[in-house]
Amino acid sequence: MNPPIRKIIHIDMDAFYASVEQRDHPELRGKPVAVGGSRARGVVAAASYEARKFGVFSAMASKIAQQKCPSLIFVKPRFEVYSAVSRQIREIFHQYTDLVEPLSLDEAYLDVTENKIGMPSASIIAKEIKARIQAETNLTASAGVSFNKFLAKIASDLNKPNGFTLITPDKAADLVAGLAIEKFHGIGKVTAAKMQRMGIATGADLRQRSEAELVRQFGKVGHYYFRIARAEDERLVQPHRIRKSVGSERTFEEDLIAEEDMLERLQFLAQEVAHDLSRLQTTAKTVTLKLKYFDFVQQTRSKTLVGHLNAADAIYTVARDLLRTPQLPQYPVRLLGISVSNLLYAHDLPPHYQLTLDF
Structure with a gap:
């Protein structure tokens, strides 16, 4: 007897940080907003949809963002607020299923094959969750529904903002075949560029390559590329997945040369990592700095501490020292x-162990 077709939902909040700021500050509504940075320096953490129309996106240098959108309004990030809203949204998820796998503050997978309300339609559940998020937080989310995680993630991105997309088994192969390779979840800019140089521009092109060739060209992840080209993804939604590391990284439109520009970015990355540690109720002992140069050569520098840490300032201090060492x-x-x-x-x-440690 074949197992039942899984019913997976991917929920992705729309321009989450920027939308929270527009919600809480009515004077920002309908205006181009960038969270993070400033007009003079720094990096954009998130951009409102009004700003995106001008070509402003996350990880962009603030000075470039301002050039693209002179009327851009910069606001400081409030991670404690974003975390609180994220917890509120997650409480909604858990009223439908315990199989919830958060990916970040603003997105998560839900397996509703079997659910707490006995609803056979994943589409109805997804639409109800979207409506409840909007009613209870005054924010919008996009939802993708399909029979595996890869397709659900692709679906949630197809009609943003405030979108809903269902990909059924009979539509999956054709949709993946026509999808541009850079739209595949799990294929980054560098890999997409390499694939395009190989003549792989769409899912249909990827499907023409053998598994052996993809592994030869891309290593173990080639097995994954081979499967997703065929709309196959057996990964389970893992609500209690024990993470072995937490990280955040950004690729910049313009290469960084000045130390102060790099330190600005590291401060923001440290804040993101610290808030993930707080959300997961964990501390860390090893900090690793990742550098990728203009020629794509990659380098890592690590330091293991005597004690544990989870504060943003402490993480930044270690990362700053790693940037300067050797x-x-x-x-x-x-x-x-x-x-x-x-x-x-x-x-x-x-018992009595203090979670946050100074050093």
């Missing part, structure tokens, strides 16, 4: 990333 980057930097590992979760801590 010396500052000697070539233009196109990507910076911070990740932390050797995690210690709250439920594993001995």
